[in-house]
Amino acid sequence: MKQSFENTNNDRGSTSKPRNDNHGPGRPDTRIPTTSKSSAGKPHENFPSTGKKHINKSGASTGKPKGSAREAALEVLVRTEQDRSYSNLLLNQTLQQYHLDKQDAGLTTEIVYGTIQRLNTIDYFLNRFVAKGLVKLEPWVRSLLRLSYYQMLYLDRVPDHAIVNEAVNLAKKKGHAGISGMVNGVLRNVIRNKEALQLPTNLSAVDRIALTYSHPQWMVKRWIDQIGEARTELLCEANNKPPHVSIRTNTMKLSRNDLIFLLNKSGVEAVPSELAADGILVKNGGNMALTPWYEEGLFSIQDESSMLVAETLQPEPGERILDCCAAPGGKTAHIAEKMGNLGEIWACDIHEHKEKLIREQAARLGLTSVHTLVSDARDLPQHFAEGSFDRILLDAPCSGLGVIRRKPDMKWNKREQDLNEVCLIQKELLDSIHPLLKVGGTLIYSTCTLEYNENEGRVQQFLDNHPDFEWDQLKPIEIYPYEHLSDGFFIARLRKRA
Incomplete structure (x- = not known):
């Protein structure tokens, strides 16, 4: 299974993290479905479908279109692959540049996210129709075939002939007659063989799930080892549903x-x-x-799962609370609201521009109990005295595998070794901030990932090394995307004893 979105280093910084603020698992039909739960032109509401520049509040364009919805989608997909950039940021930039109306902006969004979500599966089948293989094509030709295949196999309301004609026109605009002829031939061959696009019946569990739900093999294998085949299948299926x-x-x-x-x-x-x-x-x-x-x-x-963090913290009015990795400030604000804006909350982040987001959030919500500090959380003992907080929240940097629905390119950009690197940061953070908690105080450790080593395993290692802490609830909260159609999350509540 070739993946052209190769893995790359995590570039989010050492103490930043991904942010968000039901049938059974029986063997699925191995024929790739030809319709989507969302219609073409209607964006996933929680994906960015419009940018603020050139777009009014109704979502309508205020400028002359630079190109078509599919041309805009092609530009985003090519740059996402070549630059290893986040698709959501590129999408917003491109929509601003293209001045698309609300419907075309929605179609662009659907094509971009859908193509990235189903990348593994699309490449698997497209390679049957490209004589020299997708990997040898120019990036823009490869992306054009991918987005066209996605529309034909996963979107309804867009006739196949219209998809082919648009692709051929784009190929003529960007290439030459030979390329447009190849694009035309490949896509018409796909149309003729739609009913034969089935996965082999003798695939291993890892390959079957990886191809049916388009996830990298290493990720599927890891989850099967941790939670079993049935739950892994439910998880991968949920990751392809719009949030x-x-x-x-x-x-x-x-x-x-x-x-x-x-x-x-x-x-x-x-x-x-x-x-x-x-x-x-x-x-x-x-x-x-x-x-x-x-x-x-x-x-x-x-997200609903993220809201449970402040609920689990159970802050009381008048308390002094520390939020160690707080940006963009959603959980900080929720804590302040639950305290009735009475008390003192210190919200810290390593990046100055992110600390500004926290201040802006608090101001918009009318929360005066929030104070901010730019600092690496590992350095917080230099700013605060031991035992000076009633409660501490460490919403730790993590691999972010619980929010793949919102960031589908994470599947192809994440490396398995990244998971080991972030575990070290989590350990350093816990070791640094725990002395700041009062005896009898509450420490919340949370992540938006599903990894045992980053979650319960990380907490248990901390408890083994710090006997003055104990579980303050029978077991941690673990939420999987297939359970409530919310983000994957882990929340542990610990108590500092005498």
């Missing part, structure tokens, strides 16, 4: 029920989260960060 939009009520300003009433009255479909006490699931709201309710600080955009 829903969830918001967190600012209970300093109104109740969850009042916010639900306000949203529904305004035409936004809103229902209470069954997982998080302050959470709301919304549909048909567009980009909720561009609404007046967001600007007024009535809510924050945060």
Whole structure:
């Protein structure tokens, strides 16, 4: 199984982390489906489908289009592969440059994320139709075939002949007659053989799951070893589903029920989260960060699983709390809201521009109890005295494998050895910050990954080395994306004893 999105080093910095703020596992049909749960032109609501520049609040373009939706998608896919850049950032930049209307911006988003999500599977089948193999094609030709295959096999409402014609026109625009002829021949051959696009029946469990749900083999094998074949299949399937939009009520300003009433009255479909006490699931709201309710600080955009961190911390009014790796500030704000804005919260981050995001969040929400500090969390003992905090939150840097739905390129850019490197950082952070907690105080360790070594294994090693700490609950909270259609998360609550 060839993967052209080769693995690369994690470039997020030593103490930063990925942020977000149901059928059974029986053997699936090995024929690749020809329709998608989301229609072409309708973006995943929680993926960035528009940029603020050149786009008004309704999502409509305010400039003349530079090119088509598929041409914009092609540019993003080529640059993502060549530059090893994050697709969400490139997508926003490209949408701003192309000035697409709301529908075309949605189609571009769908094509980009869908192609990256299904990359392994797309390459596996496309290689049957490219005589010299995809790897020997120019990057833009390879990406053009990939995005065209994705549309034909996974999107409805777009006729195959229209997909082929658009691809041929793009090939003519960017290449020469020979390339456009090859593109035309490959795609028409795919159309003729759609019903034969089935996986072999004798694949190993690792290869079958990796190809059916398009994940790298090392990741699938690792998960099978940890949680078994059935749960791994559910996990990989869930990772290809679009994330829903969830918001967190600012209970300093109104109740969850009042916010639900306000949203529904305004035409936004809103229902209470069954997982998080302050959470709301919304549909048909567009980009909720561009609404007046967001600007007024009535809510924050945060995944349901992430909301459970502050709930597990259980902060009390008047306490002094430390949030060690706080940016962009969603959990910090949730803690302050739960304290009724009474007390003192220190939110720290190693990057100055990210510390600014925390301050902006607090200001938007009207939270005056939040104080910020630019510092590597490992250096916090230089800034605070031992035993000076009632509660500490370490939302640790991690591999981020619980948020693949939101960042599908992570599947192809992540290396297995990255997981070992981040474990060392987690150990150093825990060893550095634990003296700052009062006796009897609460320490929360959380991640947005599913890895045992980064989660329960990391906590157990810390407890073995620090007998003055103990579990403060029977077992940690572990959430998998297939359980609640929320992000994968781990939350451990520890207590410092005398």
